[in-house]
Amino acid sequence: MGKIVINKSNLFHNLDIISKKANGKDKVAVVLKDNAYGHGLLEIATLANEFGIKKAVVQTLDEAIKIEKLFEQILILAEEEIHTYSHTFHIAVNNIEQLKKLPKNTNVHLKIDTGMHRNGIAKNQLKEAIHGICRQNLNFTGLFTHHRASDILSTEFYWQRSNFSQIKQEVKEICEQLFLPLPKFHSANSSALFRIKNFDEDFARVGIATYGYLDTDTIFKNPELKPVMSLWAKKIATRVLEKGQRVGYGGVYEAPKNMITSTYDVGYGDGFLRLDGKHKYLTPKGYEILGKVSMDNLSINSEDEEVCIFDDVSKLADIHNTIRYEILATLNPNIKKEVI
Missing domain, CATH: 2.40.37.10 (Lyase, Ornithine Decarboxylase; Chain A, domain 1)
Structure with missing residues (x-):
């Protein structure tokens, strides 16, 4: 079966580049889904914690439970029902029906479809979704989207960025009407983070760049990352x-x-x-x-x-x-x- 060797120095090198681009360690959520892209969930989570990263993204509740004590906030991407509660956990919501399955006081991040057309609620469902969060006594802690073309030379990246910007403004207006605190806004994956000149979101969800790779077109000035x-x-x-x-x-x-x-x-x-x-x-x-x-x-x-x-x-x-x-x-x- 062999062994996998994790180079701590290379990981910290990558996290340092990422943190500086995102304007601080608190602006980085390290993506640890799928066994930290094969690197080992607990191993990478422990090292990220040592570096000073306070946010993580995982796929399942089981993954989140394993690393709960290492992060202040963990976004769970694919869990429709939750059988345990933690102030640390935040559940990604992809459709309005999912809201009815979550227990009271669950922290939720609404995913909005800005053009990838894979997961997320439609823009015209936004008001209904936020009102549904209130009716179910859930905590609206985040709103996010995912880019379909941040890694290629295409205007689609800027088109989705514009869509998300408009949606953020609408969310701010709805929250003001309902006297709700503003959620955290995030859309940037690894490629998007390094394409945005002045990063201004609440945090970036950084996956592949953490591990030393960036599949963005070579026309862009990519950072010198090191495989971990x-x-x-x-x-x-x-x-x-x-x-x-x-x-x-x-x-x-x-x-x-x-x-x-x-x-x-x-x-x-x-x-x-x-x-x-x-x-x-x-x-x-x-x-x-x-x-x-x-x-x-x-x-x-x-x-x-x-x-x-x-x-x-x-x-x-x-x-x-x-x-x-x-x-x-x-x-x-x-x-x-x-x-x-």
């Missing part, structure tokens, strides 16, 4: 592969000469997306993964006791024709973590 995770494998066995012998399923790799090879304890069963031997992949030290990756192991032209499989997933994302999020988030959450 590296994946390591431990040697199982070593052999001499003779010239002409083929290794692994299908025998797609044939030894061009007598060579030393070893198998290591990482495979696609651990969430390391399967390499099929059609694309050459070299580890950071220059070793080659030979042939097809098996469920629980892979072969490398090395006899080192441990091998770093990757310390940057960009090349793997290119090989698999996917985004770096997927390479990271797919890793098995049971892989042991080590913080250095």
Whole structure:
């Protein structure tokens, strides 16, 4: 199964860049959903707390409970019902019907659809939703949206920003009429944060940038972030592969000469997306993964006791024709973590 190594220095480097761009640590909510993008929920939450981050975003109530003591505010994105209460928890509300399922005094962040057309209430439902919050005796603590094109060169980003700005003004007017305190407004994800020249929202929800990547078009001046995770494998066995012998399923790799090879304890069963031997992949030290990756192991032209499989997933994302999020988030959450 190998191990995941978390580089604390790189994480703090990224959080420092993010905090300065957002105008303070209190303006940053670190996104920890899906096992902190494969990095380990408790490991990253603990380090973020040590750095001084006070807000977090998770997917489920179970995730929130595990890190409750580490943050002052935790936004839960996908929980329609809540069986426990905490002043720390804030529930994302995607539709008006969801309001009826929440117990009194629950903190809610209304999600508004500004153009992504995935989740969130429509603009014309805004008044109804806020009145529903009052009727259900809920606490209106936040209003947010999500950008569909903050990472690409497109006017859609500014179109959604304009929509959200208009909605914020409407919310302020409704709250004034109902004598409600203003909620916290937030829309910026990682790419949006670094596209906004003068960040002026209550906080940013920063996911992929925390972990050292930013999938924004290269035309933008992106910060120099550092990948936080590296994946390591431990040697199982070593052999001499003779010239002409083929290794692994299908025998797609044939030894061009007598060579030393070893198998290591990482495979696609651990969430390391399967390499099929059609694309050459070299580890950071220059070793080659030979042939097809098996469920629980892979072969490398090395006899080192441990091998770093990757310390940057960009090349793997290119090989698999996917985004770096997927390479990271797919890793098995049971892989042991080590913080250095």
